[in-house]
Amino acid sequence: MDEGQQVMLDLNYKFMKKKQLIAIPRGQLLKKTLRIMRLTLILMLAFIFDVNALGFSQVVRVSVHCQNELLSKVFKDLENQTDYYFFFNDKNVNTDQRVTLSIQEEELEKALQKIIGDGYQYEISNNLIIITKAKIAAQLKAGVEKKRFTGVVRDSKGESIPGVSVVVKGTTTGTATDLDGKFTIDCPSDKPMVLVFSFVGMKSKEVTATPDKPLSIVLEDDAQVLEDVVVTGYRSISKTTFTGSSTKLQQEDIAQKGVVDVSRMLEGQVAGVSIQNVSGTFGAAPKVRVRGATSLSGENKPLWVIDGVVHEDIVSVSNDELTSGDPTTLLGSAVAGLNANDIESIDILKDAAATALYGARAMNGVVVVTTKKGVEGRPILRYSGNFTVQFRPTYADYDILNSGDQMSIYAELERKGFLNSDLVNDANSGVYGKMYKLINTYDPETGEFGLLNTVEARRQFLRRYANANTDWFKVLFRNSLQQEHSISISAGNQKSRTYGSLSFLNDEGWSIGTKVRRYTANIRNDLKLADNLNLGLQVIGSVRDQKAPGALSRRSNTVEGTYDRDFDINPFSYALNTSRAMTCYDEDGNLEFFTRNYAPFNIIHELRNNSIHLKMVDVKAQVDLGWEIVKGLRYEFTGAVRYVKSDREHMIKEKSNMAEAYRADYNSTIRKNNNFLYKDPDHPEAEPVSVLPYGGFYNRTEDQLTSYDVRNSLKFNKKFGLHELNMIGGIQVKYADRQAFNNTGYGYQYEEGGNVSVDYRIMKMMIESNFPYYGMGTTRDRFVAFYYNADYGYDARYIFSGTVRYDGTNALGKSRTARWLPTWNVSAKWNISNEHFMEPVKWVDQLSLRASYGLTASMNSSASASAKFVDGTTNRPTAGDHESVITMDALENKDLTWEKGHVLNLGIDLGLFNRRLDVIFDYWKRNSFDLIATMKTSGIGGKISKKANYADMESSGFDIAIGITPIRTKDWGWKSNFTLGYTKTKITNSKNLPSINNMIRSTGGNLEGYPVGSLFSIQFCGLTPDTGVPLILDQNGEVAETIDFQSTNLQYLKYEGPVDPTYTGGWSNTFRWKDLSVNVFLTFQAGNKVRLDGQFKKRYTELDAMSKVFKDRWMHPGDEKYTNVPSIPDAMTVSRLSSKYAYSAYNYTGLRVAKGDFVRLKTISLTYRLPKYILEKTRILSDMTLTVAGSNLWLIYADKKFNGQDPEFYNTGGVAQPLARQFTVALNIGF
Secondary structure: OOHHHHHHHOOOEEEEEOOEEEEOOOOOOOHHHHHHHHHHHHHHHHHHOOOOHHHOOOOOEEEEEEEEEEHHHHHHHHHHHOOOEEEEEOOOOOOOOEEEEEEEEEEHHHHHHHHHOOOEEEEEEOOEEEEEEHHHHHOOOOOOOOEEEEEEEEEOOOOEOOOOEEEEOOOOOEEEOOOOOEEEEEEOOOOOEEEEEEEOOEEEEEEEEOOOOOEEEEEOEOOOOOOOEEEOOOOEEEOOOOOOOEEEEEHHHHOOOOOOOHHHHHOOOOOOEEEEOOOOOOOOOOEEEEOOOOOOOOOOOOEEEEOOEEOOOOOOOOOOHHHOOOHHHHHOOOOOOOOHHHEEEEEEEOOHHHHHHHHHHOOOOEEEEEEOOOOOEEEEEEEEEEEEEEEOOOHHHOOEOOHHHHHHHHHHHHHOOOOOHHHHHOOOEOHHHHHHHHHOOEEOOOOEEOOOOOHHHHHHHHHHHHOOOOOHHHHHEOOEEEEEEEEEEEEEOOOEEEEEEEEEEEEOOOEOOOEEEEEEEEEEEEEEEEOOEEEEEEEEEEEEEEEEEOOOOOEEEOOOOEEEOOOOOOHHHHHHHEOOOOOOEOOOOOEOOEEEOOEEEOHHHHHHHEEEEEEEEEEEEEEEEEEEEEOOEEEEEEEEEEEEEEEEEEEEOOOOHHHHHOOOOOOHHHHHHOOOOEOOOOOOOOOOEOOOOOOEEEEEEEEEEEEEEEEEEEEEEEEEOOEEEEEEEEEEEEEEEEEEEEEEEEEEEHHHOOEEOOOHHHHHHHHHOOOOOEEEEEEEEEEEEEEEEEEEEEOOOEEEEEEEEEEEEOOOOOOHHHHEEEEEEEEEEEEHHHOHHHOOOOOEEEEEEEEEEEEEEEOOOOOOOOOEEEEEEOOOOOOOOOOEEEEEEEOOOOOOOOEEEEEEEEEEEEEEOOOOEEEEEEEEEEEEEEEEEEEEOOOHHHOOEEEEEEEEEEEEEEEEEEEEEEEEOOOEEEEEEEEEEEEEEEEEEOOOOOOHHHHHOOOOEOOOOOOOOEEEEEOEEEEOOOOOOEEEEOOOOOEEOOOOOOOOOOOOOEEEEEOOOOEEEEEEEEEEEOOEEEEEEEEEEEOOEEEOOOOOOOOOOOOEOOEHHHHHEOOOOOHHHOOOEOOOOOHHHHHHOOOOOHHHHHOOEHHHEEEOOEEEEEEEEEEEEOOHHHHHHHOOOOEEEEEEEEEEEEEEEEOHHHOOOOOOOOOOOOOOOOOOEEEEEEEEEEO
């Protein structure tokens, strides 16, 4: 066989760049075509080699000093010194031959000739140096007619890809793209041919090509290969040289069909990141923590960065406040207005090295979102549609008593002296109250009472409700449809690239009284003004229109250890806590009203007349400028302005229960007890009166944010042989102005065209109660930072990095040392797999060790550096004897400063067996100091307690991510990803004096020697043998029926565990057969404790639903030996317990604590991708996928104590609701 045939059969070119080799695989040729293909190859090479060394535009000089060095090593040395890369056939070029040479500052052409000798020849095409045997050039000859196939290859971001292998399928004819991503192939055929495009780290692609018709090819990243680039917001850096701990997620990795909040998509995806869905209401954020809590009183939330700009919250809602269900939580999610289809990737930065450039704002971790850019080539139009059905809850998931069992308990309450005729004047009454009101109602026209007061008539009346078994979930919830539609267009050329998108979300509401509409728009243009000058322009925005049930903020009742919320009409809370013996409609199908807050109440009627309407606008404009001053030195500018405004209107109409409660003055008994009536202190002998004769309430809250962020940076990059140096330095200036406004309107008549009728006394009543009818507050944050980072790498094996940053803000104390803080980080990485001794170990693809240590910080907004004065009410012996005062909430603290932490991270990255197994493991340890906590003082200045920077905390843990690809063939595939994060915290110094109430509540408390958010319990000591009342160990260690919840003596409490999980993670499996794939995704958490809902009271109403656990309650003396469920006390016992809180204390015993461990089937999806041959027949579709997915379908494992209660969800009422089970059909089409 001659040498030309050998070239054809062994065509296996290699393109060298560092240690990456891009190879064109061998083909198998038929003997009939050998001769034709040989001539074709010769002609193709003749075309390629037509460009010679005289085409240099400038003289390039190199130096080579080697002694018996491998030729491949010399080639690599030249690549490091120049911008050129070698391209050769490894079958014809012996790179193992040895070279001994000494050249100093010689022209590249001459140096090449000395290096390769007479046996080889070189040609230069753009930045490629092509090496071939000298004999081949002599074989070039014409004689065969050629057809030319041309085109350009880009990645999904529109960037051209050099060195892509382009081969005619079934042959050895091929080439590689140049540095502009362009290719040309000449073949002896004028028929369409199939070209195969392949590149390391990207999925191969086959395209049918026609001569003389240029191709535009887009290659997608191969998920089997670890991420190449980490985006920190300040820069993009190669994963090979990145020394920090981070996780990169592409859009296809995180996209969960039917999930519209981006932050929820991170659940189970990233090791060390905990996502707790404490509320599923749109706009309310999940509880997100990166490597656990870093503060005792701060927000503990990660910093969100979108396209390099910090995304500020419009209001401050801490992780603990997210569980409250207050209306403010509707603004808790920083990314609720972001269209998930616009996201290109998300980088989660976890350690000090990764977050170093964010300095004093990064101790809680950083989440960097990169949005899509336009792609060069023809316009690409894409439509994405999600159609989601949310399934209503069912009582089968909960242990709520049915109406028959509930009525039997009501009968017991009646026997014990409660459900009697006094109910007609009670604040809250249901079936029995209605019965007695009918018995007392006389109709003078008919001469009859509403209900005969006979045993049979009463039994007949109650029988209807005993058989009602009302399904409140069916009444208040529906199988609602949620639609999300998104269209985008991407287009561009070498000078300009444009991306634009529009989306619309419409959620008709899972429950009555809820609805969401969201609109988003995004336009981005990236311009290449000159070869060294780039400009990026972007405008992105969203509009939200949301409706939620009317809700007031909850209040903490420190006396009884409970939370109170007036007029709560949360549908989920109502369905779980309302008796199934009550009905929503009467026998004629009309709304049936019972009594609540002394006024008529029907939940459907109330949801129609008491609602919150939220309107929110969020717009950001951003400019990015990049100027390459000289080669290796680049100036970058980023400027952004953002405006956010939210209007929250709470409309309480005149027929609502809340408005009617202020008018409930039906008789003297009710007037005496109704706290919503006004008792004039100027006339103490007078009865309370209604001061809201007409209309309802109109409450409005407005929040505004205007922020500016400007950053100037200089970047330097230079290669010196095997050495590489990257530096970045700059300054950032940012300010954010926030304004909050609220007002309460009285007497607004919704049914009278908005006419206002105000009784002046209601203003007097509110002022005397210290309830401001309007308020306004403004905060102005000013922030400046200087930063510098340097990375040094040697031969891509040894990487060293260091960062310093100097931050200053006006939000802290006046002293210079308080407002300004230097942060720093040092880190290193050893790429063992790039060592020469690893070359024989072919099964190791990547092996790297990482280490970092640095100082990070965060700013705690819970404390004030300035003296703080707030409205208050005097404490008096009686509730009615009070007056408004101004109290001092905090003294000035000029030394209030940043919370800080030293963070150590040790990591290993491992890739084996051609990337069939990838393992990333990190161990981390954080010592936090200067944490803000309350401490007791001598009382100087008038304050007994003060917040200051003095507390310390230790944290440690590990993250592990494992990716396995057991099957990877053309038709079959199986990919499995497992993540696990472990976090442990311990407060080592804190002199705060928490009360019992602080430590036993569901959100936990902080105490020295224990984890952040520790849950404690009151010790249960059994039931009294005569009445079945619970006994507990009180604050003095004595067995008693009550406890002082405000006591600070905690030694008799029992430690249960942390409220935050110590273990979190997920396990995703994707199975593929041809164009069909199935994904099963499990999430889990463990190691935390959860306080169960408080169900026990010393006095029950007939509105209350009860758990089936009440079937095991104490009923007779002696039962205390067999049960720990307390009795339903009789009227005499309740009177004796009037100032005792035995049942409240029982709700906070260890009996009412469950393990928070769970395993959940988060999603299961089936995706079908339309085959290519069908797409080609349509002539308009480039791709099309159809996905059917289910979310939150099955709680596989949880503590049996929950009895259906979601381990993540805090049933706090207000606007909070759990995540729904849902089913989604998603369609994605590209044109």
